Amino acid sequence: MSETNPSDAPSPSDPSSPDAAFAQAAELQRTGAYPEAADAFRRLARETLTLNVATNLGACLIETAEFDEAEHWLLTAARHRPTEPVLRRLLGNLYVEMGQMERAEVEYRTGLAFRPQDAGCELALAGLLLSLGRYAEGWPLQEARAGLNPGVVPPVEVSFPEWQGEPLDGRSILVWYEQGLGDQIQMCRFAQELKARGAAHVALGCRPVLADLLATAPGVDEIVPAPRGETVRIRDYDVWSRYFSLPARLGTTLQTLPTAPYLSARPDRRARWSGASGVGIAWRASPTGFNARNKNVPDDLARRLLDLGATSLHPEDTGVADFADTAAIIERLDLVISIDTSVAHLAGAMGKPCWTLLPRLHCDWRWLRERTDSPWYPSMRLYRQTEVGDWTRVIDEVARDLQARSAA
Incomplete structure (x- = not known):
């Protein structure tokens, strides 16, 4: 060689x-x-x-x-x-x-x-x-x-220090955005933990499409929208951190995960989506997202669930403007069925029953190994591929369970 x-x-x-x-x-x-x-x-x-x-x-x-x-x-x-x-x-x-x-x-x-x-x-x-x-x-x-992919975990250039887990008594903290929309939905739960540690002011950086939604999270005092491709001027805070650095700084374990629902529909969005009901489904991931090739359920298989009465939750089908709109729809649903994408995280964060469909190849760490439940989201049930690329058996199981649920 x-x-x-x-x-x-x-x-x-x-x-x-x-x-x-x-x-x-x-x-x-x-x-x-x-x-x-x-x-x-x-x-x-x-x-x-x-x-x-x-x-x-x-x-x-x-x-x-x-x-x-x-x-x-x-x-x-x-x-x-x-x-x-x-x-x-x-x-x-x-x-x-x-x-x-x-x-x-x-x-x-x-x-x-x-x-x-x-x-x-x-x-x-x-x-x-x-x-x-x-x-x-x-x-x-x-x-x-942080150093591997600055496009996904952007560098933070500010004059104030990064928080290392020291007492926050009376101080302000900026939590800066990183990774995907679902990641930010999952990790914004820790705002209330920062408040419990004594933070006087918690600000979350996020994409604009999440701004109105994340403002409903307990412990959040301020939202700092960060439009894609733009430089954001940041005022001074006492310390800063990133979303995925918070669990280490807070000493989070499986036993201490905050699991109560922490996001909700905004009152001003509820009337607009009052006609939503039943079961919603999301089966396509962003083409630029992690592992999208393996996450996506083929359209013909998703059609089987649509034919059983589920309705699409994809923005191009619902006409939503942002995730606050999607939250107002999910609030009125009985069940969400979703691949590993932001919709699943949103349903879980709202405490809505959610059946999450997981790929065999490159299954994300947050879903642990071989479990059918999620310690991050108690209302969630996990359906896992047993063979790489085989969504047919997963959809067979979901369809049976959906029919049984409708008949109950």
């Missing part, structure tokens, strides 16, 4: 390589055409096997759920570069998907042993530990996220 530096999949590049075939395969991988990319890398492996080819092929095969072959290529690469954290992280990711959590943890920690504070390994290990309910260990490692 030729010695070249492994790429950092799943968005690999090899600009120094003259091999046009490699560049084409890498582009297929970058755009999410994983089966085609895997075939292209296989052809390259038969001709000239390099560390990059083996690494990228293994990464693609994780995405196509060809786990045994992925393990072969990643172990082949790791034998030639055993100290490379990227390879250790990819092996850890593979073992997570194979359900081999102890082996995954070993790989992540091995990568960190070779390169302490490697952000990719730290964040991957955080996700594993959180998915196992080991919150005290996992939350601090989540801090690695």
